[in-house]
Amino acid sequence: MINARIDKDINSGSWVRKIFEVGVKLKSEGKEVCDFSLGNPILEPPQKLIEAMQKYSAEKGIHRYMSNAGYEEVRKKVANYLNENKLIDTSFDRIIMTSGAGAAINVVLRTMISQDDEVIIFSPYFMEYVFYIENFCGKAIFCKTKEDFSIDFNELQNKITNKTKAIILNSPNNPTGKIYSKEDLQKLSDLLLKQENKIYIISDEPYRDIIFDDLKYHSICSIYPYSFMVYSWSKSLNLAGERIGYLACTKDIDESIIKSLVVSFRVLGFVNAPSLMQKTIGDNLLPIKNIAEIYQKKRDFLINGLTKLGYSVFVPQGAFYLFVASPINDLEFCELAAKEQLLVTPGTGFGCPGYFRLAFCTDDVTIEKSLPLFEKLMKELKNKK
Numbered sequence: 001m002i003n004a005r006i007d008k009d010i011n012s013g014s015w016v017r018k019i020f021e022v023g024v025k026l027k028s029e030g031k032e033v034c035d036f037s038l039g040n041p042i043l044e045p046p047q048k049l050i051e052a053m054q055k056y057s058a059e060k061g062i063h064r065y066m067s068n069a070g071y072e073e074v075r076k077k078v079a080n081y082l083n084e085n086k087l088i089d090t091s092f093d094r095i096i097m098t099s100g101a102g103a104a105i106n107v108v109l110r111t112m113i114s115q116d117d118e119v120i121i122f123s124p125y126f127m128e129y130v131f132y133i134e135n136f137c138g139k140a141i142f143c144k145t146k147e148d149f150s151i152d153f154n155e156l157q158n159k160i161t162n163k164t165k166a167i168i169l170n171s172p173n174n175p176t177g178k179i180y181s182k183e184d185l186q187k188l189s190d191l192l193l194k195q196e197n198k199i200y201i202i203s204d205e206p207y208r209d210i211i212f213d214d215l216k217y218h219s220i221c222s223i224y225p226y227s228f229m230v231y232s233w234s235k236s237l238n239l240a241g242e243r244i245g246y247l248a249c250t251k252d253i254d255e256s257i258i259k260s261l262v263v264s265f266r267v268l269g270f271v272n273a274p275s276l277m278q279k280t281i282g283d284n285l286l287p288i289k290n291i292a293e294i295y296q297k298k299r300d301f302l303i304n305g306l307t308k309l310g311y312s313v314f315v316p317q318g319a320f321y322l323f324v325a326s327p328i329n330d331l332e333f334c335e336l337a338a339k340e341q342l343l344v345t346p347g348t349g350f351g352c353p354g355y356f357r358l359a360f361c362t363d364d365v366t367i368e369k370s371l372p373l374f375e376k377l378m379k380e381l382k383n384k385k
């Protein structure tokens with residue numbers, strides 16, 4: 001018998017992964033697929049980064065264990081970058097290099113959550129949060145957002161209890177591309193500081209370098225004193241498979257917590273973030289220069305095409321996802337789309353039925369080819385009515 005929780009995880013499964021696997025199968029059968037299922041950027045990392053990887057891979061001693069928190073010189077560079085850009089007030093000894101954002105979130109939850117502690121997440125949400133929270137016997141509490149996916153403060157106030165330990169905030173958001181305004185972040189901070197129990201924020205920011213329409217990104221970590229910042233280069237440097245990111249803590253997070261985070265990282269079995277990638281990133285901290293421009297073009301092309309076909313699209317302010325109102329039940333729509341070799345993910349998988357998500361971190365040819373397929377689907381649905 002396997003653990004009952006894993007059994008539940010398998011059955012409730014991630015819709016994103018399920019659809020992605022359908023794509024893998026179709027492709028293995030030689031079929032052409034328009035795959036918008038996974039936030040797995042198809043672009044390559046910059047050449048300069050590949051060269052740094054080659055250089056460091058030959059460096060003596062680099063392939064050994066190191067301090068669990070990672071190379072000090074890399075953490076210092078990260079701390080300087082964060083402080084200079086006013087994203088968080090921190091120092092290198094409050095930074096842990098991690099195996100991507102997923103590891104960083106697990107490390108915080110493992111350190112902060114006791115049995116039945118509650119962690120609030122805003123719907124729609126990145127589905128893995130639920131599994132991560134349950135890894136440590138915490139309880140995921142779902143908080144609805146407003147129609148424009150901004151924070152509904154009345155709803156949030158109602159969800160806060162004396163068991164609330166943390167809130168996970170994801171801006172720009174996966175799946176909506178929503179960026180929380182500075183005013184809302186300030187309001188959130190004010191609300192949390194008024195609570196009797198100390199509530200921590202886990203700010204999951206892997207998309208913060210992909211911001212559209214010249215908007216400015218503000219991190220809650222520069223506003224709220226009890227914040228954990230989670231970042232990854234998976235999306236900003238197209239490095240998702242290399243598993244590199246970090247966890248950074250504000251100055252008000254207790255030193256004892258920082259020590260415990262390092263222990264959690266070790267005992268969860270991560271030990272240290274990949275050594276080669278830490279060194280490489282140390283020389284390549286910045287996101288791809290025109291990354292927002294690249295994705296904005298794809299976004300605008302798709303929004304224009306889909307809107308003309310009669311789809312109702314929420315305009316994302318960042319990240320590389322479109323959240324589209326589903327013309328019929330979202331699970332049925334995604335199934336019909338898959339039959340046309342068009343892979344999109346149901347909103348149900350993000351706790352928000354009635355929508356589907358398109359990850360447009362793919363090539364322009366796929367994007368162009370998808371529009372006639374979306375057109376065919378819409379026509380079929382209209383004919384059925």
Ligand SMILES: Cc1ncc(COP(=O)(O)O)c(C=O)c1O
Pocket residue numbers: 039099100101102103126170173174204206231232233234240244245
């Ligand atoms: C909102 C969000 N958080 C975290 C992650 C995990 O990223 P990483 O590859 O850095 O573990 C993802 C990946 O898609 C994501 O969309």
